[in-house]
Amino acid sequence: MAGGATSYLPHLNAMAGGLFLLAAFAIVATRQMLACLRWFVAQAFLLAASASVIAIGEGSGHLAAVAVITVATKAVAMPWLLRRSVRGEIYARREISQVLNIPTSLLLAAALTLLAGALAYPVATLGTGPFVAVNLPVGLAGLFLGAYTVAVRREAVSQLLGLLAMENGAFFVAVAIASDLPFIAELTVAFDVLVVTLVIGLLTRRIHERVGGTSVGLLAALRER
Amino acid sequence: MEERILYNLLQVAVVVGFAPLAEGVLNRLKEIVQSKCGPSVFQPYRDIWKLLKKDQVISDQSTWIFRAAPYVAFVAPVFVTLLIPVLTRYPLFFAFMGDMLGGGFVLALGGFFVALAAVDSGNPYGPMGASRTRMVGFLAEPVFMIVFFTVSFVAGSTIPYIVQTVWVSPLSNFFAPSHVLAVLAFFMLILAEDARLPVDSPSGHFELAMIGKSKSLEYSGRGAALMKWAGAMKLLVLVTIFLNVLVTPWGLAGTMSVGDVLLAVPLVLVKVFLFLVVLVVIESSLAKLRLFRITEFLTAAFVTSVVAVATSASGL
Numbered sequence: 001m002a003g004g005a006t007s008y009l010p011h012l013n014a015m016a017g018g019l020f021l022l023a024a025f026a027i028v029a030t031r032q033m034l035a036c037l038r039w040f041v042a043q044a045f046l047l048a049a050s051a052s053v054i055a056i057g058e059g060s061g062h063l064a065a066v067a068v069i070t071v072a073t074k075a076v077a078m079p080w081l082l083r084r085s086v087r088g089e090i091y092a093r094r095e096i097s098q099v100l101n102i103p104t105s106l107l108l109a110a111a112l113t114l115l116a117g118a119l120a121y122p123v124a125t126l127g128t129g130p131f132v133a134v135n136l137p138v139g140l141a142g143l144f145l146g147a148y149t150v151a152v153r154r155e156a157v158s159q160l161l162g163l164l165a166m167e168n169g170a171f172f173v174a175v176a177i178a179s180d181l182p183f184i185a186e187l188t189v190a191f192d193v194l195v196v197t198l199v200i201g202l203l204t205r206r207i208h209e210r211v212g213g214t215s216v217g218l219l220a221a222l223r224e225r
Numbered sequence: 226m227e228e229r230i231l232y233n234l235l236q237v238a239v240v241v242g243f244a245p246l247a248e249g250v251l252n253r254l255k256e257i258v259q260s261k262c263g264p265s266v267f268q269p270y271r272d273i274w275k276l277l278k279k280d281q282v283i284s285d286q287s288t289w290i291f292r293a294a295p296y297v298a299f300v301a302p303v304f305v306t307l308l309i310p311v312l313t314r315y316p317l318f319f320a321f322m323g324d325m326l327g328g329g330f331v332l333a334l335g336g337f338f339v340a341l342a343a344v345d346s347g348n349p350y351g352p353m354g355a356s357r358t359r360m361v362g363f364l365a366e367p368v369f370m371i372v373f374f375t376v377s378f379v380a381g382s383t384i385p386y387i388v389q390t391v392w393v394s395p396l397s398n399f400f401a402p403s404h405v406l407a408v409l410a411f412f413m414l415i416l417a418e419d420a421r422l423p424v425d426s427p428s429g430h431f432e433l434a435m436i437g438k439s440k441s442l443e444y445s446g447r448g449a450a451l452m453k454w455a456g457a458m459k460l461l462v463l464v465t466i467f468l469n470v471l472v473t474p475w476g477l478a479g480t481m482s483v484g485d486v487l488l489a490v491p492l493v494l495v496k497v498f499l500f501l502v503v504l505v506v507i508e509s510s511l512a513k514l515r516l517f518r519i520t521e522f523l524t525a526a527f528v529t530s531v532v533a534v535a536t537s538a539s540g541l
Contacts, residue, residue: 011400018402021532022409029525103524110528114535134402 009057009069010130016050017138019112020172024145027165028109029102033157037079040161043142043168044074051175054131063175066186071170073190078164078197085201086157100151109145116141135176142169156204160197167193229318232486236311237303239490240465244457245269247464247497254505255428256538269457273450279532281446287345288510294342295444295451299457301335302458309462312489314477316386324383325373327467332459339452350432357516361424361436363504364523365417368410370528373530375407375537376471383464389474403537406478406529408471413526415467417519419460424512425521434513461497 023043030036055063098105120137146169149162171189187214249266256263267273283292305328307319323331340358343351365395379398380391392398417424420437432439441452469477476492478485513523 008400010396014402015400015405018405018532021402022406022529025525025528025532051251052528106404106521106524113532117535124385134229 009053010134012136013050013053013057016046016053017134020046020050020168021138021141024142024165024169025106025170026108027161028105028145028149031102033155034125036158036161037082040165040168041075041079044070044078044163047168047172047175048075049199050135050172053209054135057131062183062186065183066171066175069186069190071192074164074168077194078150079196081194082157082201085198086204105148105152108208109148110150112144113141116144129176130191131176136173139171139173139176145169155173156200156207162202162205163196163200164193167190226318227334228481232313233307233317233319234487236317237311238412239311239493240306240458240461241303241454243494245273245454245463247501248457249506250498251501252428253462254354254459254501255508258505258509259283269453271525272456276450276453277447279446281444281448283448284347284443286347289463290338291342291345291443292448293347294338295448295455297338298335298455298460299451302455302462304331304355305467306458309466310389310477312486312493313476314386314390314474314479315481316384320384325377325385325388325470326370326383326504328385329369329373332462333362335459339440343443346443348443350435350439351440353433353516354435354437357436358420358440360540361417361420361519362525363522365414365526368414368526368530371527371534372407372411372414375403375530375533378402378534379537385470389470392471393474397470400404401537402470403533406533406536408467410526410530410533411471413522413529415463416507417523417526419463422508423514424522426513429513464497464500465493468500471495511521 018190020043020146023039024047026038026039030039051067051070054060055067100108110147117137120140124133124136143166145168146162146164149165150159151162153159153162167189232350235282246266246269251268252268253263253266274380307317308323308328310320324419336358341353342353360369373383376388376392379401380388382388392404393533416422419427425432425436425438429435432442437456441456444452457503473496476489476496
């Protein structure tokens with residue numbers, strides 16, 4: 001952090017972090033499937049932004065590759081796959097039903113964020129650098145908010161988005177902590193995302209064919225034929 | 226000392242004089258987006274001038290509140306203008322008469338009188354709009370407070386002139402997540418407070434769906450002119466606070482010379498114009514929310530501001 005230009009990097013990273021958190025909130029708050037998907041893409045872009053800022057800050061080529069892979073898989077390939085595999089579902093069903101109403105969800109989400117901040121605080125203040133101090137609490141909050149989304153949504157596709165948002169959060173921490181992740185690990189994780197999307201997409205399609213909807217919240221009990 | 230008083234009055238004159246123009250430009254831009262020609266940008270001035278010359282009709286069932294409300298609504302933004310930085314970077318004569326919360330309360334007083342007058346008029350649509358405005362108002366109030374506490378917590382002061390310099394010196398403060406989030410929350414608040422889309426449709430003429438405009442339906446003549454002018458000024462004051470205190474405190478006069486202060490007028494107007502372009506894009510691309518979805522919009526603003534506080538308190 002010697003030059004004048006690099007001293008802006010922690011702040012740029014912090015801004016990406018703040019907006020990342022906002023995108024995570026937006027995924028919790030949006031009712032419409034397509035808007036939810038767009039916010040997820042925005043979140044992936046912010047993850048890539050943070051990764052590239054840290055890549056410049058630490059001079060790490062691996063992180064630059066992470067940024068490129070993130071954009072390629074999560075912002076381009078994943079939405080494309082999702083639209084292909086569950087086409088009708090993502091366009092036809094406008095509103096996502098969820099267990100709690102939106103204001104309550106948002107307040108709970110704010111509480112989860114504060115919890116994440118409190119949990120990350122001891123580690124983030126160990127003197128691990130300005131990037132970890134931002135990325136650890138924000139990423140942890142992203143993880144919690146993704147898990148929360150999975151818990152309250154009743155629709156399969158939006159649960160998938162929650163799952164992938166969790167993955168985004170975990171990655172957001174990872175880019176700051178492990179700046180020299182082996183390249184093969186990055187590629188594996190990236191392909192995992194696509195495989196998960198494809199599997200859940202196809203499963204959703206099957207569920208839709210059998211049950212006539214994707215409200216997995218209704219599939220709580222077994223039924224004898 | 227005389228200069229400071231003079232400049233203070235000058236900035237009131239600027240806000241009072243250019244508020245209808247801002248509204249006219251906003252309307253014109255919106256019409257252009259809708260592929261219409263639209264009225265001239267000076268149409269609000271003509272409307273106000275015409276209404277000022279006309280006779281007033283006042284219901285004999287109404288009380289003094291109905292008659293006083295336009296004046297209170299008109300004076301409230303004028304008072305707030307005395308407190309906020311419109312043209313200069315340094316504090317003017319009345320700057321320490323009240324802080325940002327004080328300004329917020331003065332604006333709220335105007336809104337309160339307008340709501341009372343709407344109930345007083347006896348028109349069934351008036352109280353409906355008034356109660357809806359109160360609903361939006363009490364949800365917006367905590368956001369307002371928290372945003373101001375966030376920005377003053379970092380600045381160590383609630384006087385807007387002092388707050389504005391903190392966020393740009395050094396420039397990296399501008400990118401702090403708490404700043405970005407507070408700006409977003411305040412922007413959502415402007416949309417709600419000024420009854421803009423997606424909270425309310427300002428160009429709607431359907432009384433049952435109105436939130437903001439239904440309160441001045443009963444006014445005619447001078448009262449209507451003052452209400453219209455007051456609405457335009459309120460928007461301009463909110464936008465000025467947003468631009469000059471929170472987002473872009475550039476282009477303001479730094480010295481006491483008359484030339485610098487006069488040069489700040491077009492610069493501020495350019496900033497306001499850019500803000501109006503953003504506002505038009507938002508208003509043209511969003512649909513109005515259902516009444517009970519407004520809570521979600523404002524809860525989102527609230528959560529954004531709370532996260533802003535949390536990040537600024539944890540020192541990010």
